[in-house]
Amino acid sequence: MRCETARTILELNLPRLGEADWRDIDAVEGHLKACAHCQAWWTDRAREDIRLAHAFCAVQVPQGLATSIANRLPAIPKKPRFATWVPCLVAASVLFLGGLGFFFWPSPQSLDPEALAALLETSPGGDGPTSHERMEQLIHSFARLGMTVRLPESLNYHQVVSHGITELQGRQVPQVLFQSEENGIRSLVKLLVLDSRQFDLSQYSVEQNAATNRQMELVPDSGDNRFFFLLSTQEMGRAPKY
Numbered sequence: 001m002r003c004e005t006a007r008t009i010l011e012l013n014l015p016r017l018g019e020a021d022w023r024d025i026d027a028v029e030g031h032l033k034a035c036a037h038c039q040a041w042w043t044d045r046a047r048e049d050i051r052l053a054h055a056f057c058a059v060q061v062p063q064g065l066a067t068s069i070a071n072r073l074p075a076i077p078k079k080p081r082f083a084t085w086v087p088c089l090v091a092a093s094v095l096f097l098g099g100l101g102f103f104f105w106p107s108p109q110s111l112d113p114e115a116l117a118a119l120l121e122t123s124p125g126g127d128g129p130t131s132h133e134r135m136e137q138l139i140h141s142f143a144r145l146g147m148t149v150r151l152p153e154s155l156n157y158h159q160v161v162s163h164g165i166t167e168l169q170g171r172q173v174p175q176v177l178f179q180s181e182e183n184g185i186r187s188l189v190k191l192l193v194l195d196s197r198q199f200d201l202s203q204y205s206v207e208q209n210a211a212t213n214r215q216m217e218l219v220p221d222s223g224d225n226r227f228f229f230l231l232s233t234q235e236m237g238r239a240p241k242y
Helices: 003-011 023-033 036-058 065-072 081-104 111-122 131-144 208-214
Strands: 160-168 171-182 185-195 215-220 225-239
Touching: 003 023, 003 036, 003 171, 023 036, 023 215
Parallel strands: none
Antiparallel strands: 160 171, 171 185, 185 225, 215 225
């Protein structure tokens, strides 16, 4: 990465705003470690920010400043008399139209159970976001929380019910919860995104957690060896009949 690119990403504060790709963030970190000039520049910038913050906090607010500013503001002109009638006319119009709606509103329609059941069925179709778009939304959501993650493309992100950050061995770990249903049986699937820079996964095997009574699977990211996805499936019982 060039010095200009690294300094631009840091200058615009893109990593904290969640606007930088995780590859760019890694490249910036690597560049700062290798480039003494950019490292000195970034240290000076941080020192300057701290100095300015202390300088702003040290400024004393003059006494009577608020009163002085208020006295210089122009006086608010009085509203003409007819202006006081405008809100009354608007309120009267709303009440009149509401009364007409009450008399001319169509009579209630009987509820069709089949139409209601079809509407409540979970379907990934329609005009909503695709599974890939929902995945991208989750990645940006974790970025706003200060976490850089990759997520597997093969999962159905229409089944996501919640996501957040959990703690594992004193480290912050992103997790995503899915709810799936097959043959009338609902399952809760938990996805943990493990970073190889935080955990040594070279000797780990899911058989070590066989006593947890959960179906577990460890999937490495196909792009590199940094992210590993630990999937845990727990049966929630049969879906209720409505």
